[in-house]
Amino acid sequence: MSDQTNVKLRLSNSELWGGLIGFALGGFVIWSGMKLKLGTINDPGSGYLLFYTGILMCVFAGAIIVSAVTEGAPTLASRWENVRWSKPLLLIACLVAFSIALEPLGFLLSSIPLVLLLLRLIDPVRWTLAIPIAVLVPSGMWWVLKRLLLIQLPSGLFGIG
């Protein structure tokens, strides 16, 4: 690993960020455990295991932070070096858009554009193949689920699907 990708006490240290997020989560779990009541050791309450798990999380996150600072760790940018980082980002954007559209548009109207976008945006498939796949596969799945298995799929505001 080069000096540029292995850093110690720097904000770009990826392990440091991982540890800090773990530590914050641990703190939240401890607080939630206390809020739920710990009970006694004879009769543990709802927050008992949460509280102690939170403490363990903070301990392990602390170990990650110490190791990140003393031994150094790759930078955040180096984790995405030499990869097509924009492709997963596009896929995530498509999935988020799909999850927003699913309830108002229904299964069919949201899944056909999703499949088409995925076929065209990541490693583009030619239109003559992408369109039939994007239309036929979701429609076929919808037909099997709705008509054969009688599973109610979200039909959205337009009642399609």
Next chain:
Amino acid sequence: MDTLVNVAHGFGVALLPVNLLYCFIGVFIGTLVGVLPGIGPISAMSLLLPVTLSGTPESGIIMMAGIYYGSMYGGSTTSILVNIPGEAASVVTCIDGHQMAKQGRAGPALGISAFGSFIAGTFALIALMLVAPKLASVAIAFGPAEYFSLMVLGLVVLTFLTQGSMPKALLMACIGVVLGLIGLDSITAQPRLTFGRMELIDGIGLVPVVMGLFGVAEVLLNTEQAIKRDIINTKITHLLPTREDWKASAGPVGRGTILGFFLGILPGGGAVVASFASYALEKRLSKTPGRLGHGAIEGVAGPESANNAAAGGAFIPLMTLGIPPNVVMALLLGAFVIHGLQPGPLLITQNPGLFWGIVASMYIGNVMLLILNLPMIGMWVQLLKLPYNILFPLIILFTILGVYCSSNNVFDVYVMIAFGIIGYFMRKLGYEPAALVLAFVLGPMMENNLRKSLILSQGDLWTFVQRPISGVCLVFALVLLIAPLLPSLRKKRELVALDEGA
């Protein structure tokens, strides 16, 4: 004699036409996901978990089990022909298997892989038939302290064997426990970490979590790099290994089978660990270790036998103790729970048809796999040519539908997408999700047993140490927790640490 009667009863159940059909579907899908890089048995089983609802418990579980051991067979095909492991347990097979294929010996490599898998699978089943009822009768004496300690041991072993630093794996396990505790407290019925959302009252579902962390996250990772496939184009002939091949493979198959079976039983172990351990063993025992890595048939026979034996052995802790030793078994536990069944010491006596039916179906499934993987190898080779850019949108669509159908709830689709994104970033930062998923399943059971044992012992923590089985488990877990602190042991751990994710 009792065992024979039970086995006959099991075959009676497994040979019912509907169960034969589900068994075939399971092993077929298992081979398919094993062959296709980018989808593992975990993704496929989580995808099909909702389908188990439509049939009897026997049918559903027979199908799920078929996917697991079927993927062990299929994974080797991709490793040998394309040099890309179809699933994690076939990573080692790439080393010598693909070299054999390059030397024009793809046929014997595929042949010994299928025969070795069949022999190991058969041995594991016979051992399962003999060991499981005996262990179940011992397990009846297990109290909550023993169960709690066994689960702690399982989690620690898994974190010990997971790739990357141990604090990261332990942090993942803790997050898994916390996620598992979301929803109503099983003792006081108090809502925990629900943030006022009705959808979280019953907790987060296993299916969206697993499909997000393994299915969606895997696709996100795969899209970062164009998957290049170097498929061996020569016609595959001579699938039957020669006498020399058999002579060289007999020892590795035998050793791999026994080693794999015992590693499969251990909590936290599994097919991946077994295949790596078998390869290391063969390299150590070989008179000419330099041959391994350059197309030695022992390097295919040993690991392939070991991963199949481990797949059979892993059923023992689930069926007899109700504790899943790895993520795949955790999914199988999910299938049991969906049908209102609790695997454990009483399963064999209360549901003999189910237990023996599953065991017998696994034998039938192994025979089906031998037929599917040898005479029909050409079909799987054709399938390898399906481009990933067409495959992955369909995987995404199937995961969405699978999650939705498991609960008829759009909220679960959101949960899956969220866990998919979280899983992607976790993997990029070196946090493996296997420990999280196992802890997610074990978390509620661990809490229940911890609280029960504390109530029963009136708050005496020594109860966990004084009870022999519990004490041994905790001591072993402690040793594994301390081990990475010693530099020599840390190096050894790094050598065996595995990526369970694929």
